[in-house]
Amino acid sequence: MAMMLLGSLPIACGDDEELAPVEYPLVIEAKGDGTTEPPPGTYMHRPGTVVTVTAKPAPSADFTGWSGAASEMDDAVTITVDGNTTLTATFEIASWPSGGQSTYLNPILPGDHPDMNVYIEGGDFYITGSSFNLSPNVEILHSRDLIHWERISRVVDPAWSGLETSTSAGGGTWGGFIVKVAGGYRAYFAVNFNQYFAEAESLAGPWGAPVHVEPLDPYTPPEEDPELVQFDRGTGYDDSVFIDDDGTTYLVMKAGQCKWNAKTGGEQNNFGVNLLQKIDPKTGQLSGESIDLSFVNWNTENGGCGDPAGDPDSALEANWAEGPTMTKRNGFYYYFDSTHTGCGGVQFGWRSAKLSSEPADWTPLGAVLTGEAPWRGAQHSTAPFQIADGTWWVFSHSYECDNNWRGLGRQGLLSQVTWMDDESGAGVPVVNGRLGVPAPAPALPPSDIPFLLPVNDEFDEEKLAPAWTxxxxxxxxxxxxxxxxxxxxxxxxxxxxxxxxxxxxxxxxxxxxxxxxxxxxxxxxxxxxxxxxxxxxxxxxxxxxxxxxxxxxxxxxxxxxxxxxxxxxxxxxxxxxxxxxxxxxxxxxxxxxxxxxxxxxxxxxxxxxxxxxxxxxxxxxxxxxxxxxxxxxxxxxxxxxxxxxxxxxxxxxxxxxxxxxxxxxxxxxYRDGFTEIAAAEPDQESGTEVVSSQSEGPVLGGLENGAWAMYGSVDLGSGGVRSTDIALKASSAKGGAVEVWIDPLAGGRRVAICDVPATGGWDTWTTVTCKVDAAGSHEVYLKAKGGSGEVVRLASLRFVPGKD
Known part of the structure; x- marks a missing residue:
């Protein structure tokens, strides 16, 4: 009986007879998160055998190439076995592109986020605003890139006695702003048109009991008349703070509307009050010194009082110079106030080289923020602020005035500000448009904070999550x-x-x-x-x-x-x-x-x-x-x-x-992933556009290679159920693929690559289903993959449930 040896050794049948080996080993290896077809292992082949091996990356990995018997980059490689042969497929975990988000889509703060003010400390940004009767009150949000925000605390406990007479709709806390002081922070807010503040060592709390800011004096209209009704201006509402270059801190105050029934007989008298009042940094109380800017209430051409009986959507009607803010740039002071807060509201600006109560010292800049469809009520903004790259930005609020979605409230919008300067450095701030379409994002480091949406909650903590009110x-x-x-x-x-x-x-x-x-x-x-x-x-x-x-x-x-x-x-x-x-x-x-x-x-x-x-x-x-x-x-x-x-x-x-x-x-x-999600409603995106389909209505189009859309706060499985697949309703003129990622900005992974065949046209749709194994609450990113030009269009996505 002849003896057969593996490898390159000959088979001996006589003293000087040499025969070719009967078979050679083909060793297939896989390095990284993936496998091959046929699977990794050792296979014996006769000389000259042609073998095709295909790389099969895991959903979270990419195939990066062959080594050994082949060096091609194609997934499938064909080799001829003519000796001892080794072929290695290498896989690397897929990574989301580094760097910050290049574009963003408003609203940055979806849902009701009115009357905002921004506090900046280093590379951290904080926002607070009106809570009204939703308690716990005075929500504080935190961000590092101005796009992704997280709730870090609520300042006012629902049991605080100061809210006992202000718990109905429209009551509660109005406005809010943050000031840093020795040993910590103060958060100011208004209740019943009076300012209060609470203190904490950290903006994350815990916060102390609120302290009342004592008003300087009541306000009587400037007219001698026994029938005049005295108006206690308190300390205002929707106030903000301005800190000058020398550290002097001012309460930027608004009290009273521009028209007030000041006589018992019903005659109207203008006496809206807009003041800058110094704050004692040690006590948090007003110091008694003030600058009177109430003249901004009187001139309708520059944002003052109009006829409240007029058109409620007119920019110059029913105004009351509210939501005042102030900033300083190139040695000039800029003061901003807003008209009524609904659709059609407008924000006006004023500029001065010095802080003064004299109207002649202030140059009216006219309307500096007027909004655009659907955000036609964009105003009541924060003070413009500068970030590290020198650009200026501003947050404003607005209803969706033209899309039948006013019920979502006054949503938070982010806009870039440019300045039109003269030779002296005096400028006019111009808020860039594009509120309703993707715009260039702030040049800030990327953030792993999820996009701010209502939370899906399993109630497994000892305290209720701060999203709940x-x-x-x-x-x-x-x-x-x-x-x-x-x-x-x-x-x-x-x-x-x-x-x-x-x-x-x-x-x-x-x-x-x-x-x-x-x-x-x-x-x-x-x-x-x-x-x-x-x-x-x-x-x-x-x-x-x-x-x-x-x-x-x-x-x-x-x-x-x-x-x-x-x-x-x-x-x-x-x-x-x-x-x-x-x-x-x-x-x-x-x-x-x-x-x-x-x-x-x-x-x-x-x-x-x-x-x-x-x-x-x-x-x-x-x-x-x-x-x-x-x-x-x-x-x-x-x-x-x-x-x-x-x-x-x-x-x-x-x-x-x-x-x-x-x-x-x-x-x-809040957002069930097992129920169909319209693809044309992303929360954030890059490189996409909403286009119309005759059969599907608005769909997500324009997806070239690398373009993506994000859908936040999607539950992919809980309560004994988890995702087993994802179903994408898609069309493609030439074929492509869609990568499915979860939480990539927070180190998440790709969970699937769904191949989309050529469907015969952009309005011919097919449902592509691919395997996904996931559960829990996640941000879902759909990213286009393919050749040049538009790769795919998407009508909807839906995860398929199975037992956990």
């Missing part, structure tokens, strides 16, 4: 995250409703809750809801100009008509004026609702879905995999396009509620 003063005995570990318990009294809420921030989403609740008595209810800021409030107490309404949509488990029901409902209360239009009359609620019998399970999943077409649907499930729809879609456009000035200034709120009986919530999901 309550209407008015929420007593500590009415909720708990410790009574039952891992659950939020709402504990209303009989006949009472309690809400835990977050700022609504998206045009379209699916909110999901997992709830443990069994309604026992008639009227018991609990579930998920979206509504405005005046639930259970006496709307007849609102002024007639407010046009107040209470609106909310919900999916809830209720006890009604003696039965245990799942109810999907839209409730609307709109009071009407009496005959002489001098006051509101109360009205009954209008309710559109659908009920189905609840399943026997005490623990259920509820889902509230609404899209950018303002159609909402309600659903329930026992496992989050199979859903049952409740009734038909309901049009909620009245809620989503409601001007929140009419409901106490606060935008719509999303969250959970319980009525008359305690309910436990194991999970709240």
């Amino acid at each position: 309550f209407y008015g003063n929420m007593p500590s005995d009415r909720y708990s995250v410790t009574d039952r570990a891992g659950w939020l318990r709402l504990k209303p009294a009989q006949g009472e409703t309690r809400w835990a809420i977050q700022k609504d921030a998206l045009h379209a989403k699916a909110m999901v809750v997992r709830m443990d609740f069994a309604p026992a008595a008639e009227g018991d209810a609990a579930g998920v809801r979206l509504g405005n800021a005046v639930p259970e409030q006496d709307l007849t107490a609102f002024p007639t100009w407010a046009q107040a309404a209470s609106l909310e949509v919900s999916v809830a488990r209720v006890r009604a008509d003696g039965g245990d029901q799942i109810r999907f409902a839209f409730r609307s209360v709109v009071p009407v004026l009496n005959a002489d239009e001098s006051a509101y009359e109360s009205t009954e609620a209008t309710v559109v609702s659908y009920d189905v019998e609840a399943p026997s399970d005490k623990t259920l999943w509820l889902k509230l879905v609404h899209g950018k077409d303002h159609q909402a649907t309600g659903w329930f499930s026992t496992d989050r995999l199979t859903w049952t729809q409740v009734g038909k879609p309901i049009d909620i456009s009245a809620l989503e396009n409601y001007d929140t000035v009419n409901t106490g200034w606060v935008g719509n709120q999303a969250g959970v509620f319980a009525t008359s009986a305690s309910a436990d919530f194991d999970l709240f999901i």
